[in-house]
Amino acid sequence: MWSAHHPETALLPYLNGELSVEESARLRAHLKDCARCQEELAAAETVIQQVARRVEQIPEPDWTAYNYQLRRKLNARRSEPVRRWRPGLVWASAAATAAVAASAIVLALTLAPRPRPAMVAVDQLEVEGELADANIGLLRAYPVVENMDLLENYDVIKNLDQLAPPSRPHVVSRS
Amino acid sequence: MGPSDEDLCARIAERDSQAFDLIVERHQARAYRLACSILGNEADARDVSQDAFLRLYEAAHTFDRRARFSTWFYRILVNLCIDHQRRNRWWRKVVPLAGPDDDPDAIQIDPPSSEPAPLEKVLLQQSVEQLNRALGGLSAHQRTAVLLQAQQGFTSKEIAAVLNCSENTARVHLHRAITHLRKVLKDE
Numbered sequence: 001m002w003s004a005h006h007p008e009t010a011l012l013p014y015l016n017g018e019l020s021v022e023e024s025a026r027l028r029a030h031l032k033d034c035a036r037c038q039e040e041l042a043a044a045e046t047v048i049q050q051v052a053r054r055v056e057q058i059p060e061p062d063w064t065a066y067n068y069q070l071r072r073k074l075n076a077r078r079s080e081p082v083r084r085w086r087p088g089l090v091w092a093s094a095a096a097t098a099a100v101a102a103s104a105i106v107l108a109l110t111l112a113p114r115p116r117p118a119m120v121a122v123d124q125l126e127v128e129g130e131l132a133d134a135n136i137g138l139l140r141a142y143p144v145v146e147n148m149d150l151l152e153n154y155d156v157i158k159n160l161d162q163l164a165p166p167s168r169p170h171v172v173s174r175s
Numbered sequence: 176m177g178p179s180d181e182d183l184c185a186r187i188a189e190r191d192s193q194a195f196d197l198i199v200e201r202h203q204a205r206a207y208r209l210a211c212s213i214l215g216n217e218a219d220a221r222d223v224s225q226d227a228f229l230r231l232y233e234a235a236h237t238f239d240r241r242a243r244f245s246t247w248f249y250r251i252l253v254n255l256c257i258d259h260q261r262r263n264r265w266w267r268k269v270v271p272l273a274g275p276d277d278d279p280d281a282i283q284i285d286p287p288s289s290e291p292a293p294l295e296k297v298l299l300q301q302s303v304e305q306l307n308r309a310l311g312g313l314s315a316h317q318r319t320a321v322l323l324q325a326q327q328g329f330t331s332k333e334i335a336a337v338l339n340c341s342e343n344t345a346r347v348h349l350h351r352a353i354t355h356l357r358k359v360l361k362d363e
Contacts, residue, residue, distance in 0.1 A: 008350050009343070009346040009347055009349070009350045010346070011350075012324065012331070012346070012349050012350070012353070013330070013331050013346060016324075016328075016330055016331075018330050018331055018332070043353070043357050044353045044357075046357075047321075047353045047356050047357050047360065048321070048324060048325045048353070049325075050306075050356075050360060051306065051321060051322065051325035051326075051356065052325040052326055054305075054306040055208050055209075055212055055306070055322065055325060055326045056208070056326075058207075058208045058211050058212065059217075060204060060207070061207065061217065061221055063203065066203065066207075066221060066225070067199065067203075069221075069225060070199065070225045070228055070229075073225060073226075073229055074195075074229060074232060077229060077232075077233070
């Protein structure tokens with residue numbers, strides 16, 4: 001694996017003892033003859049030490065204040081309502097959403113204006129013609145029916161004189 | 176020698192407050208420093224490391240002991256740091272950082288001293304700034320890899336577990352980070 005290349009990415013793992021016995025032996029053999037990798041290895045070790053030293057030098061915050069804030073945040077989280085993942089509720093919501101969507105689609109298809117074919121208008125005219133020509137007794141006698149209605153009204157008017165006195169204004173006698 | 180982190184985590188899952196306090200005490204300095212090194216900002220490091228402990232409290236029951244506790248916990252922390260950076264990359268340009276005065280309940284942390292800082296402190300601060308500058312030139316994954324290696328002594332396999340990548344990729348991140356840092360720290 002390293003025969004053709006410098007094993008640059010294996011240098012730190014080698015330092016940390018992460019490599020297998022075979023890998024370590026091969027790397028050692030390579031390092032014997034490779035000045036560049038020897039330098040890289042030394043530099044990697046130095047950089048890691050520098051970083052570690054400097055990270056340790058990062059000034060610490062006031063831990064009392066830090067812990068006080070942390071405790072406050074924790075208490076705030078605890079007082080929040082628990083939001084649990086409930087698969088049953090999710091499936092019910094999904095089913096309800098699907099039902100609403102399906103209803104909307106059906107309604108849209110039902111109520112959508114449809115282009116009417118020319119045949120419909122012709123049929124309608126024919127129907128109207130047929131109705132006009134039809135021997136419908138009631139329609140032919142319509143003036144008579146209308147007059148009968150008037151007569152009925154006339155009958156009421158004629159008996160107005162016999163209405164009850166004003167003390168009982170609502171009562172209308174039909175006799 | 177007290178109980179192991181793994182045992183404490185199991186007790187936290189049962190809502191043992193003492194176990195939580197103990198694990199915070201054990202890891203807070205390293206968690207804060209790691210967050211500070213990734214984020215380059217003390218206030219953000221404080222918030223994000225605290226959030227990591229809150230997540231630990233809430234998710235303790237999901238820790239299954241297949242990995243070391245530290246790998247599991249630092250994965251939470253690193254994810255929060257990277258997420259925080261991603262979220263705030265553009266936001267910070269628009270909205271200035273909120274000061275402690277903005278929160279009436281906030282307590283004053285590290286109030287600025289009116290006295291001149293001792294020489295040692297100044298040199299320390301310069302050193303930290305130099306490191307931050309050098310780390311600033313790395314990608315989030317490279318930075319995290321080298322910090323986990325340097326600070327925590329994590330192996331490539333553990334770094335890979337934290338970064339959710341292959342071991343080889345973790346090694347490449349480490350190598351590139353060291354090459355970059357070597358150059359920058361040598362130049363300065």
